[in-house]
Amino acid sequence: MLRSHYIIEKLGAVSASSVAFIPPVVAILIGVVLVSEVMSFWDYLGTALIFAGLALVSKR
DSSP states (O other): OHHHHHHHHHHOHHHHHGGGGHHHHHHHHHHHHHSOOOOOHHHHHHHHHHHHHHHHHHOO
16 A cells, blocks of 8 residues: 555656556566467557557656
8 A cells, every 4th residue: 555655656646547557468468478379459459559548648
């Protein structure tokens, strides 16, 4: 709990909340690298949308 307050204080609420969107991308990458799963069109699209959203949130 204290770490989240520290992150919010340092980065701001919007940037700190964007961290929640990273785990699905990491899970896909782990699946591709460690389990040799094949990324589908929807995986690429979802990853692109996540990164686009993070880029929009990061702009100041």
